[in-house]
Amino acid sequence: MAFFLETLLGGLMAGMLYSLVALGFVLIFKASGVFNFAQGAMVLFAALAMARFAEWVPKWTGITNPMLANVAAFVLAGAVMFVVAWLIERMVLRQLVNQEGTTLLMATLGITYFLEGLGQGIFGSDIYKIDVGMPKDPIMAFESVFQGGILINKEDVIAAVIAASLVALLTLFFQKTSTGRALRAVADDHQAAQSIGIPLNRIWVIVWCVAGVVALVAGMIWGSKLGVQFSLATVALRALPVVILGGLTSVPGAIIGGLIIGVGEKLSEVYIGPFVGGGIEIWFAYVLALVFLLFRPQGLFGEKIIDRV
């Protein structure tokens, strides 16, 4: 029982991290109808920027306090992501207004290649560390309930808390600010939003910036867990089933989808994996998402797709 709970909790924590990446997909799809395959490359790019700035800032400015250096690196990396978002809107999206979804999808794949090359070209292609001072030692919980207690990774808990607070912040931003209202209006109907004077281009820049910041946070957490390296870009492929399970247009869907996928992956790996040779995590997530899709083709929380002739 304790082992089951431990696996379950591990799955929930992992799921929280998946939903962080999935959130980036959902934000951009909601506001611009672009399925942004480049989210993984953005995570890699942001994490590389963060890791390298954290190295470079003390050299340039002589700041020795690691906390301060990390904050400075975070701000600088955020600024870089802002520039990237602005350039993507300017050079790619604005040129491709009114194109089909497939074309836009392929364009973001092109952006993926570009960002992967650029990021590694500027920041280097070795394995880097991000050390934001997260405690690595595991703690034991519920020792009074179960014999031996449950092993929980402190780092995972902190990461989950950061992810949860980011989601809360985003929800506030979307629901309570006027910019957030404009974003929701654009998501509902581009033309109607434009006709009441909402500047579409600016909204898109803002959305890509927000997605960039989400990518930065995701990159920071994943990077401090796994190290910053090229394989970080494949995190996006792990997060895709989360997006379609939760629904492409739903922020809560991304969170709940992430939790379901995280738990499903871990439980399947532990309880089914040994019988079939292990390593089933990655396709199991997709198959799980597929099974859900068979019953709800628009994802758990997605808007109902209505076909009219």
Added chain:
Amino acid sequence: MFYRENGQFKTTYRADQQIFPISQDRIVIGLILAFAFLVVPLLASDYLFRAILIPFLIFSLAAIGVNILVGYCGQISLGSGAFMAVGAYGAYNFFVRVPGMPLIPALILGGLCATAFGILFGLPSLRVKGLYLAVATLAAQFFADWMFLRVKWFTNDSPSGSVSVSNLQVFGLEIETPMSKYLLCLGLLVVIGLLAKNLVRSAIGREWMAIRDMDVAAAVIGIRPMYAKLSAFAVSSFIVGVAGALWGFIYLGAWEPAAFSVDQSFKMLFMVIIGGMGSIMGSFFGAAFIVVLPIVLNQMLPVIGSAVGLDISTAGISHAELMIFGALIVWFLIVEPHGLAKLWSIGKQKLRLWPFPH
């Protein structure tokens, strides 16, 4: 002046319904085929065969397959790499396990394995549409990656899933030299290409296009969505499977599951989009573009680098390659979202009126 159909009167239904109704088209196709079968083997060097021509032929075949699914039936698939893998490993199993199995039946049986796999993973398309389907087809990709890495039976108990074939023969002829490999690929490509061209103008091809344009409307006028979609998956994955088997048998010779990774799927989709969706001709253009571009970049960048006095490291070159590749794709989508096939048809239209455009 030369490309006009004036005066070509069709007096029989057969003449009206042939694949290339304009006589100039028939002549040009015949000339291209003669050139490819007779002249190229005499002129091309071994390097040209190995690095450009054979990959180009195999990927053209694969792109035709993907185009049938994505371009004609409108079902976006990111799992083409998996169909290639199933084709390659299926053919390998038949080739190794059945004593005396000839090469071409093995390739076709590999394609049939891919067909079964494609129909299985095409089933979600009956419920799921558009981008959701695109992501769902990734399931096929990761499942195949895992299957050939972990299930030892498929790879004849080799430890890391890497297999190799040797002693290839067709009708008693050794397939050893690059030229014979080229001719084998070309022969298969021509046969399957003509079949595909024929198929897309038949009743089933029109059903696919109706489903692509609007599936609800197509269902209303009596087209069975299940039959149309699954047949598109079946035909597409058969062709992609044969291409995968060729890729493994002829081009690589020895391969492991990573040879058919998700990157291959993306590349094939790029070929279809850049070449032109819903065009057999476009598949060739797209394959040529994607196969040749990395080679050109690889050769050109060090030269350009040294010309401007920059000494770029190997890693730097590979990063610059990625950047230029990505940027070119985006640029291409911006200037010609309908692909190279569109440019081709514009060119043909212009040629019709040339040199008197009024």
